[in-house]
Amino acid sequence: MKKLVVAIAGSSGSIYAKVLLDKLARMPDQWDAVGVVLSDNAKVNWELEIGPAAFEDYPFDFYAKNDFYAPFASGSAQYDTMIVCPCSMGTLARIATGISNDLLTRAADVVLKERRRLILVPRDTPLSLIHINNMKTVTEAGGIICPASPSFYSKPKNFEELAATVVDRVLDLAGLDLTSFRWGE
Numbered sequence: 479m480k481k482l483v484v485a486i487a488g489s490s491g492s493i494y495a496k497v498l499l500d501k502l503a504r505m506p507d508q509w510d511a512v513g514v515v516l517s518d519n520a521k522v523n524w525e526l527e528i529g530p531a532a533f534e535d536y537p538f539d540f541y542a543k544n545d546f547y548a549p550f551a552s553g554s555a556q557y558d559t560m561i562v563c564p565c566s567m568g569t570l571a572r573i574a575t576g577i578s579n580d581l582l583t584r585a586a587d588v589v590l591k592e593r594r595r596l597i598l599v600p601r602d603t604p605l606s607l608i609h610i611n612n613m614k615t616v617t618e619a620g621g622i623i624c625p626a627s628p629s630f631y632s633k634p635k636n637f638e639e640l641a642a643t644v645v646d647r648v649l650d651l652a653g654l655d656l657t658s659f660r661w662g663e
Contacts (some may be wrong), residue, residue: 480509480654483550483560485536485582488519491564491601492527494626495520497641498563499536501649508654513557515551515581517569532544543580550585553592559652560589560655563599563645564626567609570600573621574612590619597651599644601626620654624648632659 482624484502485496502512514536524531533540541548549555562569569582573596577585589596600619602609603660613623626644634640646658 480559480595480652481511481514481550481555481557481584482509483557484512484514484650485514485562485565485569485585486514486524487562487564487566487569487582488522488523488561489524489566489569490527491626492520492524493637493641494563494644495524495565495600497530497638497645498561499538499553499650501642501645502538503536505654505656506644509526511549511557513541513548514538515541515543515545515585517543517566517582519566521554535617536622541581543582545581546584548581548585551581551588552563553588555591557585559595559597560585561566561585561597561599561648561652563597563648565598567600567602570609570612570616573598573649574615574619586621588623590621593620595652597624597648598622599624599626599648618638622651624651631661
């Protein structure tokens with residue numbers, strides 16, 4: 479049983495976050511807690527890209543971006559995995575440099591300092607050398623960079639199935655058990 483933090487940052491790619499939340503909601507037997515935090519821009523992008531959000535329909539605990547009383551703001555709560563999906567380059571930069579100016583970046587800082595699993599799903603393109611160096615820094619600190627680069631060999635039929643090719647990899651990296659397209663199977 480996992481304790482997960484899902485952070486939704488402000489880059490385009492809300493479909494990845496929606497598919498992630500939908501899949502996690504369908505596997506409640508694999509987690510004890512899922513805490514969710516969204517940046518202000520994440521809320522704006524969700525509305526623009528998907529439409530009105532019905533976050534109250536999800537069985538997760540949602541926290542305000544400045545709620546430092548959220549359990550995962552401290553390592554003592556023992557959340558074992560944090561997924562930032564999608565992860566904006568600004569969020570990546572703040573994580574890479576240890577700037578904990580909101581709950582999202584504080585939680586990432588906690589996960590790294592506790593040597594737990596941090597999975598960042600950047601969607602931006604192209605990448606500058608600054609972005610690449612920030613990814614290198616996070617990787618050297620123990621984080622995992624899983625770009626939102628969908629695969630096509632499963633022949634996805636719609637945007638959600640296409641996004642699922644990335645989300646399934648993220649859930650695999652998080653150590654969750656799921657049925658997914660597997661190469662050669």
